[in-house]
Amino acid sequence: MSEFIVHSIPGSPFGRAVLIALEEKGARYQLRPVAPGTLRLPEHLSLHPFGRVPVLEHGGFRLYETGAILRYLERILPAPALIPPDPHQAARMDQLMNINDWYLFQGPGMVIGFQRVVGPRLMGIAPDEAAIEAVLPKAHAVFAELSALLGRQAYLAGDAFTLADALVAPQMDFLSMAPEWQALTVQRSNLVEWLARVNARPSLRATTWERQTELARAA
Ligand SMILES: N[C@@H](CCC(=O)N[C@@H](CS)C(=O)NCC(=O)O)C(=O)O
Numbered sequence: 001m002s003e004f005i006v007h008s009i010p011g012s013p014f015g016r017a018v019l020i021a022l023e024e025k026g027a028r029y030q031l032r033p034v035a036p037g038t039l040r041l042p043e044h045l046s047l048h049p050f051g052r053v054p055v056l057e058h059g060g061f062r063l064y065e066t067g068a069i070l071r072y073l074e075r076i077l078p079a080p081a082l083i084p085p086d087p088h089q090a091a092r093m094d095q096l097m098n099i100n101d102w103y104l105f106q107g108p109g110m111v112i113g114f115q116r117v118v119g120p121r122l123m124g125i126a127p128d129e130a131a132i133e134a135v136l137p138k139a140h141a142v143f144a145e146l147s148a149l150l151g152r153q154a155y156l157a158g159d160a161f162t163l164a165d166a167l168v169a170p171q172m173d174f175l176s177m178a179p180e181w182q183a184l185t186v187q188r189s190n191l192v193e194w195l196a197r198v199n200a201r202p203s204l205r206a207t208t209w210e211r212q213t214e215l216a217r218a219a
Contacts, residue, residue: 002059004029004073007047009036010212011118013109013170014066015054019212020166021070023203025077033216036122067097070163082163093157096149096164099142100171108139109171116178132180139175139184147188154197161201169198 004022008015010033022029038044039051047055048064055062056069058076063069074083084090115132119125146168150156156164172195175181185192198204205211 005032005057006030006054007032007034007044007057008054008212009034010216011209012053013105013113013174014052014167016170016207016212017066017167018054018056018069018073019207020170020203021073021082021163023206024080024082024161024166024201025073027073027077030219031212031215032219066167067101067163070097070166074163082161082166084158084160084162086158089158089162092149093162093164096146096156097167099145100164100168103138103142104146104168104171107135108142108175111135112139112178112180113171113174116180117174136180139180143184143188143191147191150190150194152190155194161198165198166203169195169204173199173204 004027006015006018006022006029008018008031010031015031019029019031034044034053039048039053045051047062050064052064054066054069055064056072058072063072070082074081084093111131112135115127120127146156153159155161156168172191175184176195
């Protein structure tokens with residue numbers, strides 16, 4: 001099977017989800033680093049017309065949109081399965097992947113993730129406290145729902161690790177670096193336990209921000 005090439009900004013939560021799935025499946029891949037300031041340049045727009053990451057290339061096939069990439073990987077690398085065979089659990093997994101894209105990332109992920117992590121770490125920008133304050137009610141609503149859906153299960157869609165965990169964990173890991181994480185999880189300890197469980201997996205340990213930076217340097 002030809003090698004997988006992942007174009008991403010090292011540290012990007014969406015890019016990490018793709019790397020996690022490849023690691024879970026034991027696939028060989030190359031991380032091709034994209035510099036944050038180059039997303040709107042013609043070279044990157046020729047890979048991703050909306051100027052985002054990640055982009056997957058595989059044997060001449062190119063694909064963007066993380067959910068589509070994850071499901072493509074599942075179809076061509078079916079073992080170990082990351083989609084549950086049970087229709088209810090599979091539907092729950094799909095629902096959680098949409099919650100990630102529509103409610104967790106758009107709002108809490110983008111605002112808190114950028115203001116607390118990306119801006120200060122990569123650009124030396126001070127956080128916009130008013131923007132963070134404004135997004136907190138939405139963040140609480142999303143965390144409450146994630147906590148309710150997780151319940152006492154080991155993973156988001158049941159007792160096995162699925163694509164939902166691969167997609168949501170990098171966003172939550174990012175948010176766990178922000179001081180708001182404490183208030184968002186104090187009544188939702190199952191989310192903290194879940195993140196620790198997921199973070200202990202070899203696929204997550206192999207794709208930390210630091211590890212991605214090393215991989216990108218070697219590319
Ligand atoms: N819907 C896209 C979202 C990808 C996305 O927003 N990626 C972020 C990095 S985690 C990005 O490229 N941000 C750059 C920007 O918004 O300019 C997907 O699922 O792949």
